[in-house]
Amino acid sequence: MGWSTEHHPRTDALESCVTCGLCLPVCPTFRITGDESASPRGRLAAMTIVDAGRAEVDERFGDVMSLCLQCRACETACPSLVPFGEAMEGARAEVQAQVPPRGSRIKKFGLTTVLRSRFMLRLMTIGAALFQRIGVLKRLPVLGVQAKGLRRLPLPVRSAAGGSWGAGDDERPVAMLLSGCVSDVWFSPVHTATVEVLVAAGYRVEAPAGQTCCGALAAHGGFATEADEMAETNIEAFASADVVVADVAGCGAHLRTYQRLGARGSDLAAKVRDIDEVIAEAVGDGRLPTLDPRDEDVAIQDPCHLEHGQHANTAVDKVIAAAGYRPVPIDRGGLCCGAAGVYQLEHPEMSSELGERKAAAFGAAGIAIVASANAGCEMQLRRYLDDGVRVVHPVELYAEALRRRR
Numbered sequence: 409m410g411w412s413t414e415h416h417p418r419t420d421a422l423e424s425c426v427t428c429g430l431c432l433p434v435c436p437t438f439r440i441t442g443d444e445s446a447s448p449r450g451r452l453a454a455m456t457i458v459d460a461g462r463a464e465v466d467e468r469f470g471d472v473m474s475l476c477l478q479c480r481a482c483e484t485a486c487p488s489l490v491p492f493g494e495a496m497e498g499a500r501a502e503v504q505a506q507v508p509p510r511g512s513r514i515k516k517f518g519l520t521t522v523l524r525s526r527f528m529l530r531l532m533t534i535g536a537a538l539f540q541r542i543g544v545l546k547r548l549p550v551l552g553v554q555a556k557g558l559r560r561l562p563l564p565v566r567s568a569a570g571g572s573w574g575a576g577d578d579e580r581p582v583a584m585l586l587s588g589c590v591s592d593v594w595f596s597p598v599h600t601a602t603v604e605v606l607v608a609a610g611y612r613v614e615a616p617a618g619q620t621c622c623g624a625l626a627a628h629g630g631f632a633t634e635a636d637e638m639a640e641t642n643i644e645a646f647a648s649a650d651v652v653v654a655d656v657a658g659c660g661a662h663l664r665t666y667q668r669l670g671a672r673g674s675d676l677a678a679k680v681r682d683i684d685e686v687i688a689e690a691v692g693d694g695r696l697p698t699l700d701p702r703d704e705d706v707a708i709q710d711p712c713h714l715e716h717g718q719h720a721n722t723a724v725d726k727v728i729a730a731a732g733y734r735p736v737p738i739d740r741g742g743l744c745c746g747a748a749g750v751y752q753l754e755h756p757e758m759s760s761e762l763g764e765r766k767a768a769a770f771g772a773a774g775i776a777i778v779a780s781a782n783a784g785c786e787m788q789l790r791r792y793l794d795d796g797v798r799v800v801h802p803v804e805l806y807a808e809a810l811r812r813r814r
């Protein structure tokens with residue numbers, strides 16, 4: 409039968425792999441298992457065989473694709489520029505279409521319906537926040553491990569979508585904020601800091617009410633049609649932006665993939681900036697200040713989707729330095745932390761092995777503040793680090809320093 413959807417991996421992308429194996433040492437699942445089928449090259453080989461009509465998309469194919477974290481470290485290492493992330497999304501779409509694993513319906517509901525509904529997200533967050541306050545959340549089995557990574561959930565739950573800030577000067581460029589899905593309701597202090605810093609940098613800031621989830625989790629889960637619908641909604645909502653700002657690295661990386669959706673998608677993708685890039689640029693040209701030095705280190709974690717998806721991870725060093733701290737990158741060029749969206753629920757052993765390795769590297773550094781520019785990595789780090797370590801978004805440290813100066 410071969411492929412069955414329009415989203416399948418492209419033949420030219422698969423053929424661009426020269427099987428050199430340079431991607432193997434950077435692949436977390438290969439490093440842990442030592443198994444070729446758990447490597448980028450092995451996964452591409454499995455896709456190629458199906459593409460040639462010599463094998464079917466079956467459960468074994470689904471298992472091989474499922475163990476991938478979609479961290480895209482293999483893309484950075486690849487001399488042939490194989491678009492691995494795109495190929496993997498296509499392979500996952502085929503798995504969902506032909507041999508959907510157990511639990512796919514509930515997963516689809518969560519990633520394509522709940523994440524698009526501000527009402528449902530708020531309702532769930534209110535419930536979780538109440539459970540968190542009475543101490544029940546962390547005692548729930550299964551969720552207990554996950555809940556340790558949560559920040560204190562906000563009550564009341566407010567969405568940034570529909571907001572505008574810094575109005576009154578039409579000459580200012582317009583920065584549109586991706587409010588996102590989970591980040592909108594669980595990480596509102598990060599959005600608050602982002603807006604504050606963007607206004608200080610001279611932008612008018614809007615978070616269009618018509619936007620939706622970026623679609624990354626849906627695309628990674630194999631729900632390509634719904635992910636494209638979300639992309640189209642956002643292309644419309646952000647059409648008049650001068651710059652589209654994301655403060656979650658995974659979301660920013662996915663917005664940049666909209667270029668595959670034609671001219672309007674490319675237009676939006678070209679305007680996407682991670683907030684750390686925006687701050688680094690604004691400090692560089694004097695629109696934002698370098699703040700008073702503090703005699704304190706900040707450990708920096710490089711989210712895969714900032715490093716491999718956006719090639720912007722070193723902007724965080726500049727943000728931390730501009731906030732007055734000494735930036736200390738930890739495990740730079742190392743393996744993924746194992747968060748990877750819902751991966752931690754589907755492959756808890758692989759996820760925790762990677763989480764513990766990453767936490768050990770940070771623990772050895774003994775630094776009390778850790779900065780991560782991705783919500784999922786932040787939660788993963790908090791799960792495995794000692795309780796006394798503060799894990800924050802870099803923009804929060806810069807906004808705090810800006811407030812102290814005022």
Ligand code: SF4
Nearest residue numbers: 425426428429431486
């Ligand atoms: S580095 Fe690129 S070309 Fe080499 S095996 Fe990996 S994916 Fe293929």
Ligand code: SF4
Nearest residue numbers: 435476477479480482
């Ligand atoms: S995306 Fe990450 S886990 Fe998947 S094959 Fe590439 S390096 Fe390995």
